[in-house]
Amino acid sequence: MIAPKSLFKRDSAINAADVPRRTFVRNALHGYEVKRDLNKAKFQDWQSARETASEIKFEGINHLDKYLAEFAKNAEARGTKVFFASTPTQAREYIINLAREKNVRSIIKSKTMTSEEIHLNDALEKEGFGVVESDLGEFIQQLRNEPPYHFVFPCMHLKRDEISQLFHDKIGSAQTDSPEELTMIARRFLREKYIQADMGISGANFIVAETGMISVTENEGNARLTTSLPKIHVALVGIEKILPKLEDLSLFLPMLGTAGAGQLMTGYNTMFGGPRQPGETDGPEEFHVVLIDNHRTELLADAEQRDALHCIRCGACLNVCPVFKNIGGHTYGTTYAGPVGSVITPHLRGLQDWKHLSGASSLCGACTEACPVKIDLHHHLLQNRRNAAAEKPVWWEKSLWIGFALLMRQPTLYYWLTKTAPIAQFFHPLVKGSILDPMQAWTRTREFPMSATTTFKDYWKQKKKQGAR
Amino acid sequence: MKISLFIPCFINQFYPQVGIHMVEILERLGHTVDYPERQTCCGQPPFNSGYWDESRTAAVNILEAFQDSEIVVSASGSCGAMLKVFYGDLFKDTPHEKAAKELSAKTWEFSDFLVNKLGVTDVGAKFNAKVTFHDGCHGLRELGIHDAPRQLLAKVQGLELVEMQDGPICCGFGGTFAVKYPTISTAMGEVKSDLILATGADYVVSNDSSCLMHIQGYMDREKKKVKGLHLAEVLAQR
Numbered sequence: 001m002i003a004p005k006s007l008f009k010r011d012s013a014i015n016a017a018d019v020p021r022r023t024f025v026r027n028a029l030h031g032y033e034v035k036r037d038l039n040k041a042k043f044q045d046w047q048s049a050r051e052t053a054s055e056i057k058f059e060g061i062n063h064l065d066k067y068l069a070e071f072a073k074n075a076e077a078r079g080t081k082v083f084f085a086s087t088p089t090q091a092r093e094y095i096i097n098l099a100r101e102k103n104v105r106s107i108i109k110s111k112t113m114t115s116e117e118i119h120l121n122d123a124l125e126k127e128g129f130g131v132v133e134s135d136l137g138e139f140i141q142q143l144r145n146e147p148p149y150h151f152v153f154p155c156m157h158l159k160r161d162e163i164s165q166l167f168h169d170k171i172g173s174a175q176t177d178s179p180e181e182l183t184m185i186a187r188r189f190l191r192e193k194y195i196q197a198d199m200g201i202s203g204a205n206f207i208v209a210e211t212g213m214i215s216v217t218e219n220e221g222n223a224r225l226t227t228s229l230p231k232i233h234v235a236l237v238g239i240e241k242i243l244p245k246l247e248d249l250s251l252f253l254p255m256l257g258t259a260g261a262g263q264l265m266t267g268y269n270t271m272f273g274g275p276r277q278p279g280e281t282d283g284p285e286e287f288h289v290v291l292i293d294n295h296r297t298e299l300l301a302d303a304e305q306r307d308a309l310h311c312i313r314c315g316a317c318l319n320v321c322p323v324f325k326n327i328g329g330h331t332y333g334t335t336y337a338g339p340v341g342s343v344i345t346p347h348l349r350g351l352q353d354w355k356h357l358s359g360a361s362s363l364c365g366a367c368t369e370a371c372p373v374k375i376d377l378h379h380h381l382l383q384n385r386r387n388a389a390a391e392k393p394v395w396w397e398k399s400l401w402i403g404f405a406l407l408m409r410q411p412t413l414y415y416w417l418t419k420t421a422p423i424a425q426f427f428h429p430l431v432k433g434s435i436l437d438p439m440q441a442w443t444r445t446r447e448f449p450m451s452a453t454t455t456f457k458d459y460w461k462q463k464k465k466q467g468a469r
Numbered sequence: 470m471k472i473s474l475f476i477p478c479f480i481n482q483f484y485p486q487v488g489i490h491m492v493e494i495l496e497r498l499g500h501t502v503d504y505p506e507r508q509t510c511c512g513q514p515p516f517n518s519g520y521w522d523e524s525r526t527a528a529v530n531i532l533e534a535f536q537d538s539e540i541v542v543s544a545s546g547s548c549g550a551m552l553k554v555f556y557g558d559l560f561k562d563t564p565h566e567k568a569a570k571e572l573s574a575k576t577w578e579f580s581d582f583l584v585n586k587l588g589v590t591d592v593g594a595k596f597n598a599k600v601t602f603h604d605g606c607h608g609l610r611e612l613g614i615h616d617a618p619r620q621l622l623a624k625v626q627g628l629e630l631v632e633m634q635d636g637p638i639c640c641g642f643g644g645t646f647a648v649k650y651p652t653i654s655t656a657m658g659e660v661k662s663d664l665i666l667a668t669g670a671d672y673v674v675s676n677d678s679s680c681l682m683h684i685q686g687y688m689d690r691e692k693k694k695v696k697g698l699h700l701a702e703v704l705a706q707r
Contacts, residue, residue, distance in 0.1 A: 016653050382519075389518070401514075414509045446658065
């Protein structure tokens with residue numbers, strides 16, 4: 001197996017070199033930014049909305065035990081089955097056992113990143129269940145046998161003709177250039193699947209402790225069909241999605257739509273409070289909420305980075321990230337790409353294996369500025385770098401920095417060394433750009449400035465001398 | 470006012486004219502300028518690489534160099550942010566915590582200092598050229614400096630400022646990031662350069678020479694004619 005870091009280096013080089021694709025992605029993301037700013041302006045005060053949202057999430061996350069228990073109690077009171085899964089295996093087994101027990105044959109899913117996180121589709125298919133994604137983007141990615149590119153816009157990297165070709169190859173539709181027609185092809189295919197499905201699996205954008213409800217946000221209406229037509233509805237949710245009160249949604253629903261997709265409000269916002277109640281004519285017979293930890297509590301234990309659990313997965317940080325824009329979502333090799341993915345993946349999947357994601361950032365801070373719940377994203381990248389180096393220093397880097405630090409404490413030696421730089425640079429053209437060039441990582445694509453023969457320190461010494469005269 | 474200059478190591482080495490122009494401008498405004506000569510690097514490279522012990526070793530030298538200064542003015546937003554913002558994290562719960570806080574409180578980035586401390590926007594500069602302004606990310610987002618350099622440029626006679634499309638985007642330098650992930654860094658540099666070229670400006674001005682080193686490095690390789698200038702270099706033109 002290739003190490004995640006080597007894969008990342010390889011794929012980032014390939015994708016950064018794919019100028020047409022990254023320009024296409026950048027333009028698409030810029031479109032979201034423009035719409036985001038337009039809708040942000042409709043908030044009375046976006047900055048105080050961020051402040052409030054951050055405080056609400058802080059309350060929820062810092063009293064997670066209390067609010068999860070409250071959620072479970074209220075949900076169960078209306079007949080919802082709540083299951084706490086510590087590990088992906090526990091979550092998968094619960095869902096597989098339930099499907100077996102209820103003689104489920106086919107399963108329809110609406111968008112859920114937690115299911116990507118635990119590789120649920122693979123596990124269900126291995127057990128013989130048919131699984132179909134109903135979100136258009138996720139459906140396309142499923143046909144391509146590829147994970148989502150962006151956790152809000154799963155197939156944003158694809159052009160119309162590529163989708164048309166895919167539909168043609170996989171489901172035998174005629175080629176078309178029209179987005180409406182492409183949507184209709186998927187819709188016709190999926191409508192059948194909704195009717196056949198015995199189980200619907202969704203995620204949740206928020207879970208409300210006060211009422212025991214889950215809140216699902218979507219633009220296509222597919223989540224409503226997924227959750228209401230089959231006789232069983234399973235929601236797979238990360239424990240950090242908690243909100244204390246129902247009224248909190250009045251801030252979070254518009255904020256989620258605005259920050260990520262640049263919408264004033266997402267198309268459909270549904271709250272699910274339980275299975276079909278006595279006297280009701282529709283809705284699923286059973287409603288299960290699987291709450292998954294999968295190392296989130298380890299992040300909770302880290303006081304410095306706990307606020308990363310505030311994340312509402314809006315995608316705002318990806319949309320503004322210059323690194324994401326240039327390397328694309330798949331390069332990360334993670335469920336959650338972009339800045340927030342680089343922050344949390346080392347916690348969820350191991351610091352040493354995933355620390356390179358924290359290194360692959362210019363620390364520009366555009367993510368932190370965009371985050372609607374004020375996660376200190378780019379500073380967490382710095383903390384991950386520090387923690388990784390403290391836990392397991394790279395010997396040559398450590399030696400280099402020790403030498404560097406000691407030199408910086410010796411101003412006189414430092415001064416004389418700076419005087420040798422022009423000499424070194426005089427000989428640099430002999431190796432420049434070649435494998436022998438110590439600067440090749442820079443000089444392969446960029447020029448390096450020439451050292452001054454009179455440094456500022458020289459100037460100052462001169463100036464002092466003149467002043468003394 | 471006695472002003473101590475903080476001239477980051479790479480400015481000392483590659484762009485001494487930036488520091489020299491700062492001295493000229495501040496002296497012309499009637500201030501006494503001092504340069505504590507023992508200053509070297511602020512420790513940001515090991516800090517950003519995660520080697521905080523080594524960063525502290527280097528940074529202590531800066532704390533000592535400026536301990537008697539009244540006001541410290543930095544030629545770079547990024548290195549200025551290191552002193553003003555990150556030393557707080559670096560020296561938290563160490564014997565140097567107090568010294569770090571004191572240094573933070575008296576440190577200013579050059580444009581911020583002129584506009585918000587001295588209340589000066591017109592330094593009497595003349596520069597007949599079309600320029601665009603690049604916000605260094607650290608200056609912009611760690612120090613919150615956006616308007617000050619623009620206010621100064623607005624008062625330069627003959628200067629036409631054209632803003633770039635798409636707002637402030639990182640140039641891809643990021644210190645050691647530029648050599649650890651050169652392909653990503655270069656792609657970012659290319660995007661930035663395209664935005665600069667689209668303005669039709671002859672010069673890209675910034676309050677951070679490190680960004681300019683990256684932008685110029687890419688532009689020169691691609692044989693583009695745009696030239697990078699530090700804000701102080703523009704303000705010193707008469």
